Amino acid sequence: MTKSKIKNIVRGLAIIVFAVCLLLSKNNSFNDYPMIKIGMCVILALILVEQLIEKSWVGVFFPLGVGACLFQNELGLGGIHFAVIILAFVLIGVGFSMIFGKKPAHINIIHDGDEHKLEIGGNSEYWEEDGNFDLDNSLGSKTQYLTINNMKKGTIDNALGQMTVYFNGTTVDPDGAFLDIDNGMGSLAIYFPKEFRVSFNCDNGMGKINMHGEGSQDLNQPLIKADVDNGMGQIDFYFE
Numbered sequence: 001m002t003k004s005k006i007k008n009i010v011r012g013l014a015i016i017v018f019a020v021c022l023l024l025s026k027n028n029s030f031n032d033y034p035m036i037k038i039g040m041c042v043i044l045a046l047i048l049v050e051q052l053i054e055k056s057w058v059g060v061f062f063p064l065g066v067g068a069c070l071f072q073n074e075l076g077l078g079g080i081h082f083a084v085i086i087l088a089f090v091l092i093g094v095g096f097s098m099i100f101g102k103k104p105a106h107i108n109i110i111h112d113g114d115e116h117k118l119e120i121g122g123n124s125e126y127w128e129e130d131g132n133f134d135l136d137n138s139l140g141s142k143t144q145y146l147t148i149n150n151m152k153k154g155t156i157d158n159a160l161g162q163m164t165v166y167f168n169g170t171t172v173d174p175d176g177a178f179l180d181i182d183n184g185m186g187s188l189a190i191y192f193p194k195e196f197r198v199s200f201n202c203d204n205g206m207g208k209i210n211m212h213g214e215g216s217q218d219l220n221q222p223l224i225k226a227d228v229d230n231g232m233g234q235i236d237f238y239f240e
Contacts, residue, residue, distance in 0.1 A: 007050075007157065011184055011231055014046045015205050037070050043232075047185070050138065050159055057100065058093035059138065059160065065089025131173055137163045137186075146170050151177045151224075158233070159184045166191045172222040179226040181235070183207070189236045196239070197221040202228040213239035 021039030024030045044063040051059030068075055068089065069082040077085060126144060127134045131152035135144055138159045147169035148154075156165060156179065163186065170193075181190070185207075192198060197216040202209055207230045228235065 008182060008229055010046060014042050015231055017042045040070055041067060047160060056138065057096035058090060061089045061093030061096070135165065137161045153178045155180045156190070157182045158186045158188045160186050162187045164189045167196065168193060172196065172224060174222055176223045176225065179224060181226055181228045183230045183233045183235050185232045187234050189238065191238045191240060194239045195221070196224060198224045198226055200226045200228055202230070205231045207231055207233045210236045212236060215239045
């Protein structure tokens with residue numbers, strides 16, 4: 001089972017738990033329990049664990065700040081504006097990053113035959129080899145320009161951040177290509193050349209998927225099959 005598939009399963013289970021809590025919150029039998037808050041805590045716990053794995057201190061303390069806003073009264077923070085609470089936790093995360101360090105910001109390019117590996121910063125990673133690529137962004141803002149010859153298969157994974165991907169300069173393998181696109185709670189924008197022929201299989205949770213324009217309808221063009229999984233974020237597809 002691939003890393004992306006495991007992420008999808010865990011995120012899917014978290015969204016299911018949130019949906020169940022949302023339903024139970026309308027049931028009189030559970031009036032004594034803050035079901036919506038419990039559901040939100042499950043989502044926040046997932047984000048926190050993912051950011052711990054990524055070793056991003058700001059990413060760890062941001063969901064803690066949101067959790068503190070959910071339980072302001074219980075924590076004695078009822079008189080403090082939620083924006084101040086979030087800012088305080090983000091600053092704590094910045095402080096932890098300065099004290100304990102974070103994933104090193106680096107650019108690493110390896111050329112080994114047809115293999116090219118590029119890593120940028122602590123929250124994102126891009127890998128490419130022989131028409132296959134993997135693009136991952138956990139937190140923060142990232143723009144990636146893809147120039148792949150004979151693209152066969154690719155994975156785009158955006159967790160909580162904002163990511164923009166351009167396929168200008170990319171060519172598709174004559175036998176077609178497959179894209180696995182996963183967006184958690186972030187914002188993802190993907191720009192395809194209008195000459196691309198793309199079919200979409202979309203699974204949308206509580207987020208939103210928008211299509212802007214359309215791709216080629218020429219059956220002689222190789223087909224890109226895009227498997228799209230969107231959780232609570234937003235995905236915009238553009239054909240230009």
